[in-house]
Amino acid sequence: MSANVLSLDAVQLAYGDTVVTEGIDLTIKAGEWVSILGPSGCGKSSILRAVAGFMEPSSGSIELFGAPATAPPERRGVGMVFQDFALFNHLSVRDNIGFGLKGAAGAEVRVNELLKRCELTDLADRLPAHLSGGQQQRVGLARALAPRPKLLLLDEPFANLDADLRGELGSWCAQQIQSEGAAALLVTHDRREAMALSDRIAIVDGSPGRLQQVDQTQALYQKPNHQAVARMTGEALLVPARAADQRARSAFGDHDVLAKIEGSVTLVIRPEHMDLVPDANGPLVVDHSYFDAQQWMHRLRYNGQTVTVAQNQRLNADRLSLTTRSPLWAIAR
Amino acid sequence: MKTPSPALPLSLAAKLGLLGTAALVGLPILGLGLAWAYPVGLIDAPPIHTDRLVEATSNTVMLALLVTVFALVLGSLFAWIQVRWTFPGSALLTRLSVLPLVLPSFLLAATLREGLAPLGSLGELLGRQERFDGFGATVFVLVLSCTPYVQLVVSAALKRLPRHTEEAAQSLGASPSRIVREIVLPALRPALGFAALLVLVYAAADFGAVAVMDTQVLTYELYQFAGRGGVQAPLIGGLLIVAISPLVILGRRLGGDYGSSELSYVRSGHTAGQRPALWVQTIGTALLGTYLVFALVLPLMLITRWGVLIPAQGPLIGPLITTAVVGVTAGLATLVLGGFPAALVAQSKGKRGALETLTFVASGVPGVMIGFGLLQLALRVPQGSLRSFAEGGAILLLGLALRFASHSYAALKPALLTQSEQSIEAARLLGASRWRVWRQVRGPHLAPALASGFLLSFVAVVKELPITLMLIPAGHTTLATRIFDAHEDAHLGDLGVAALSLLGMVLVAQALLWRWSRHER
Numbered sequence: 001m002s003a004n005v006l007s008l009d010a011v012q013l014a015y016g017d018t019v020v021t022e023g024i025d026l027t028i029k030a031g032e033w034v035s036i037l038g039p040s041g042c043g044k045s046s047i048l049r050a051v052a053g054f055m056e057p058s059s060g061s062i063e064l065f066g067a068p069a070t071a072p073p074e075r076r077g078v079g080m081v082f083q084d085f086a087l088f089n090h091l092s093v094r095d096n097i098g099f100g101l102k103g104a105a106g107a108e109v110r111v112n113e114l115l116k117r118c119e120l121t122d123l124a125d126r127l128p129a130h131l132s133g134g135q136q137q138r139v140g141l142a143r144a145l146a147p148r149p150k151l152l153l154l155d156e157p158f159a160n161l162d163a164d165l166r167g168e169l170g171s172w173c174a175q176q177i178q179s180e181g182a183a184a185l186l187v188t189h190d191r192r193e194a195m196a197l198s199d200r201i202a203i204v205d206g207s208p209g210r211l212q213q214v215d216q217t218q219a220l221y222q223k224p225n226h227q228a229v230a231r232m233t234g235e236a237l238l239v240p241a242r243a244a245d246q247r248a249r250s251a252f253g254d255h256d257v258l259a260k261i262e263g264s265v266t267l268v269i270r271p272e273h274m275d276l277v278p279d280a281n282g283p284l285v286v287d288h289s290y291f292d293a294q295q296w297m298h299r300l301r302y303n304g305q306t307v308t309v310a311q312n313q314r315l316n317a318d319r320l321s322l323t324t325r326s327p328l329w330a331i332a333r
Numbered sequence: 334m335k336t337p338s339p340a341l342p343l344s345l346a347a348k349l350g351l352l353g354t355a356a357l358v359g360l361p362i363l364g365l366g367l368a369w370a371y372p373v374g375l376i377d378a379p380p381i382h383t384d385r386l387v388e389a390t391s392n393t394v395m396l397a398l399l400v401t402v403f404a405l406v407l408g409s410l411f412a413w414i415q416v417r418w419t420f421p422g423s424a425l426l427t428r429l430s431v432l433p434l435v436l437p438s439f440l441l442a443a444t445l446r447e448g449l450a451p452l453g454s455l456g457e458l459l460g461r462q463e464r465f466d467g468f469g470a471t472v473f474v475l476v477l478s479c480t481p482y483v484q485l486v487v488s489a490a491l492k493r494l495p496r497h498t499e500e501a502a503q504s505l506g507a508s509p510s511r512i513v514r515e516i517v518l519p520a521l522r523p524a525l526g527f528a529a530l531l532v533l534v535y536a537a538a539d540f541g542a543v544a545v546m547d548t549q550v551l552t553y554e555l556y557q558f559a560g561r562g563g564v565q566a567p568l569i570g571g572l573l574i575v576a577i578s579p580l581v582i583l584g585r586r587l588g589g590d591y592g593s594s595e596l597s598y599v600r601s602g603h604t605a606g607q608r609p610a611l612w613v614q615t616i617g618t619a620l621l622g623t624y625l626v627f628a629l630v631l632p633l634m635l636i637t638r639w640g641v642l643i644p645a646q647g648p649l650i651g652p653l654i655t656t657a658v659v660g661v662t663a664g665l666a667t668l669v670l671g672g673f674p675a676a677l678v679a680q681s682k683g684k685r686g687a688l689e690t691l692t693f694v695a696s697g698v699p700g701v702m703i704g705f706g707l708l709q710l711a712l713r714v715p716q717g718s719l720r721s722f723a724e725g726g727a728i729l730l731l732g733l734a735l736r737f738a739s740h741s742y743a744a745l746k747p748a749l750l751t752q753s754e755q756s757i758e759a760a761r762l763l764g765a766s767r768w769r770v771w772r773q774v775r776g777p778h779l780a781p782a783l784a785s786g787f788l789l790s791f792v793a794v795v796k797e798l799p800i801t802l803m804l805i806p807a808g809h810t811t812l813a814t815r816i817f818d819a820h821e822d823a824h825l826g827d828l829g830v831a832a833l834s835l836l837g838m839v840l841v842a843q844a845l846l847w848r849w850s851r852h853e854r
Contacts, residue, residue: 088516
């Protein structure tokens, strides 16, 4: 089993008297990519800042590479890629990438290697202001990778890029980090980004932010242990029900359930569990329908919740009724 | 249907504006040229020796350079303390450290010269044997006056500096000293250069402190020869231009293009105060405290003491009213003179750099030169209604408006540039007349900038000395000229009362300005 490059144990972070996140337990193994997924303000970026050494936990402990993380940021041996790129605007692309290699043997070779790999050779002498957003982020990544850190921290690195570039650059970034053999801790509020890039995802929710669940992407989607996890990992209707003997009764009828729980539960009804039928008296209201490339998307409203469901054909109706397919997942209430 | 009348083509309007501004800016230089070509004066000036000219020129350059170096060091240190340090009382101390801006340099010089004289209130107490005047004392006073400008410019740049950049360097293994050397200083270079330019021009063009301290520099020499015949005064004026121009070029070289460099650091980062090591904190606080004692506490104590304990020789109501009238009318005149180029520049979406340069060049010309040039022009206006108009104060207003037009320009340009054309179009589509658009859309957007421009100019005008001294109509006195005269006549009671009144006026305007700027944020 590979050793942990990072361990967070009951970490609490605060700005003055304001606690931003608490009870954070998380480990990352060598070469693993873990994402922290959560809404704005849940303290996920603060977790990254604490790992980098820019803030001290108010309680709990952080271990890096098997030892307590007490060194100042410049001696922690972790790389960081920032949302706003944080490039040194007065230095050329080459000098930005070489900044962390000052005095190191083979620095020039390493810089040239990264310039080539990141397709920046032709731009090596340019200043960052003369690069596009995507090029700037490639410089940011190359600069962070240059000293060969064993752990790379990525603070919403693609948030400032347009949607197409975000996906493309994300995959490219993952390849580069993987080829360096580094582990990565990504902070994002973008579910698709987290799911596309991560081996595991840690869901943080609330204020102060608390860790709700850490697992592989499919497990989080199929077996969320909290309503926030169900919402953050994909489209879902969360419906109250009573459960007994792996059966549950809700406003939509009786359902088989996967979880062995009894009493008041919340059923997680994903789009793939839904059979939708036009019904003038149905409980689901069709807010909006639009065609998106290959499918018709229908935004449905039910009991204060909205869910977007893809269908092969347009449902020409204002209201719909719902029957559910296959066993559903249930969360204890 | 009524079709809108075609507007004056922008390029033509801009050309006319450029010509008009150039003509106004050129007036003092024209006066200087006329004084050289056709010297007139009631009394002929005594001959001026080359040695004296060389000394005055080298004193001007040395004064500007020394003041710049010391003010840059002190102002940058205070800016760092203001933005990056947190310790008990740090916020109050750093806020107090920009307050000396309200004291004009001649007032600071007069209080320190009188207070630290062997028989002065403090000189006696400290057992001082020598007079506090001359070149060294002038450097000291101007450093006290200029440090807040550096602090304001550098602290603004420090606040805009994204902390992520420094954190990135730290995560790449850079030590704190390497971060300051290789990341912070290069990023601050444009701001430091701009601050250096401000201080260089301020110190080289200063008249008040050098006159009070009897320092032979070009501005004081020009003032002493100004009212006499002969080519001495225009010769000194020419030398002043020759001495200041390389300083301006040097400042611009240091700073590069301050405006565009700022744009590359638009994202504001997380700025957290740090508690420095105790010894560092002690040295920083001691320097800040010493600065405050000499730049603020001592002058205020002395002014209050003189104003309260020594009876004044003459009434103050006249200078008070004259100061208020000159301040208000010249403040309005700067709005016109600065507003016109600002509107043209805004219409061209920030282009027309020549107009902007001209406006700032006018404000960079030393006050004593503007005063001398316009005085020479007024002397050559034939007797008649135009002469009466000039002697009635119009020439004074023109001089003050030329000198401080850049204050209004700087306040109005951003407001004019950020005026949303779409909001005006939306108002028109909603049926608003041109008048209603002005009243309810354009007016409210521009009002804070107009008020700021006016108040900034008002404060600068009431503190101004050389132009007022040279161009004020006979029989009138402002608070600034009263302070200058009272110091020359050693009437410390008059000096104290006039200074307290001037400071009161400036503080009220400053308080209004702070209120407006807070409202704008």
